[in-house]
Amino acid sequence: MTPTPSQIAFFATAAKGTEGALRDELRELRLYHVRADRGGVHFEGRWEDGWFACLHSRIALRILAQMGRFEAPDGPALYDGVRQIDWTPFLTPEHTLAVSAACRSGGLTHTGFIAQKTKDAVVDQLRDLLALRPSVDRKDPDVSLFVHIAKDQATVYLDLAGESLHRRGYRAEHLEAPLKETLAAAILRLCGWDRVSPLVDPMCGSGTIPIEAALWAGNVAPGLLRRRFGFERWACHDATAAARMAEIRSVAMAARRDTDVDILGCDIDPAAIDLAGSNARKAGVRPRFEPGTVETLRHGDGPGFVVVNPPYGERLDADPALYDGMSAAFRSQRGHCIAVLAGSPAIEHAMRRQPDKWYALFNGDLECRLLIYRNAV
Ligand SMILES: C[S@@+](CC[C@H](N)C(=O)[O-])C[C@H]1O[C@@H](n2cnc3c(N)ncnc32)[C@H](O)[C@@H]1O
Incomplete structure (x- = not known):
């Protein structure tokens, strides 16, 4: 089962300009402590609130769960900060991972370097504990991490959605210039x-x-069109978690009219x-x-x-x-x-x-x- 700190800080990302609409939507979905920010909307809750947001939000692109926040003016500080986080509930050496990054103003300015250091820290933690290391799969990873660095403050997130939520699955082929x-x-x-x-x-x-x-x-619920979300591939998404997610899906099915x-x-x-x-x-x-x-x-x-x-x-x-x-x-x-x-x-x-x-x-x-x-x- 997914580890349960009482409250997780989530960040739902959104296309620029749609943050207000997403805030209103997440409030309507009765999520807690919903607050719009640049590029998305903060909310808090349990893991299953994040799952619920993946399933129900029409406007969010990704649902990110904050795993750690620390000073990272340089590569070693970033590496140490990421290694402090316990990644073992989420991936084993059999899982694949991918890291993406964004940064503005600070000592670390290269997103490729930030992603690499973060990946090294996660992989080294697992290798030291289990003698085997997970591998990277940039196209279809089991576990996706996102690191954001602003003014030397790094925030490390797990991406619950995996593939962007705009990919509902109904638009396999498209003409030129479709809207997301x-x-x-x-x-x-x-x-x-x-x-x-x-x-x-x-x-x-x-x-x-x-x-x-x-x-x-x-x-x-737009997520009903998807076979599964990223979090359903995490190591901790065991039979109990899968049964709970099945319940959340069936409530959404019953709410269709x-x-x-x-x-x-x-x-x-x-x-x-x-x-x-x-x-x-x-x-x-x-x-x-x-x-x-x-x-x-x-x-x-x-x-x-x-x-x-x-x-x-x-x-x-x-x-x-x-x-x-x-x-x-x-x-x-x-x-x-x-x-x-x-x-x-x-x-x-x-x-x-x-x-x-x-x-x-x-x-x-x-x-x-x-x-x-x-x-x-
Ligand atoms: C930007 S695209 C719309 C994309 C659409 N929102 C989607 O998500 O796929 C503009 C559309 O306008 C259509 N169009 C161009 N001239 C038109 C006209 N005079 N009357 C109706 N449709 C027209 C084009 O065929 C094209 O499909």
Whole structure:
């Protein structure tokens, strides 16, 4: 069973700009001491609260458990600090590990060196105790560590998720320029969608926004689509822990609900419509997908949401005439909330009015604005 210090300090990482949305989500999930920070959200709890967050969070990229925090102005101090932590509950010489690192301002400036020193300390601890050492597997490790160093303070974490949580598993293939599932989920929350009003993504590509909307409306925990998380490969994840995790999964299964919310995805590209449909089937949800152009969008009058991620020109061609046509179509959707993830100022310009609200978000490395407009009835 996983060792049980009474409270573990967790850090859920998030795409820049989505920390507030993740904080609100984790509070709704009734996790404790939830506090937003740069790049993510802190919370505290037992190990199983971390498992629960892996299963239920739609916005977090990773759930990290803090294993140690110490001064590390140089390599020997980092090595000693990591060796002080007892790694034996988590891995044996039969397990593989990988270490990643990030740093800013301090004596240690090279992430490759930080990862190497950390790995050496873990491996040496096990070798000295058990005469055998675990090996490194950067692609598919059993145990993933993350080290963050800022102003000579090192924080060492275990990564519970393993593979990033945006990889839900339903989008095996994709078209160009898909949104990360976690970013789509954050946009749905930030624009204030109530999980009941009709929603359309008129440029849906591989269907990420409608699929995430349907999962949320159906109260489907996104982690249910995954076979297993990183922590389920740790040495301490024994039969008792596995049985507890099975219970947490079955509670989540029972909480799914049927929904008849009208969720629609359209795209000019018939191949995108086929792909979006196949992705939705893999996710076990049924938003509607139809071919169509954004310029001819008619989503009915009355309350509704348009949530869209138009092409920007960076990865897909952007066309000023497309933005003008899109903007005119959006203005005609009476009573609607229009949420546009704009990766280019030309999109905001074409909208021809100030957004009622906006957020700075990062789509990968690309700084974007989520523009929110509320149309009169
Ligand atoms: C940035 S991609 C959307 C990606 C999507 N959010 C996803 O996660 O896969 C933009 C999409 O707009 C579509 N598109 C371009 N012009 C369009 C138009 N006039 N009407 C409807 N869709 C259009 C493209 O085919 C492309 O799939």
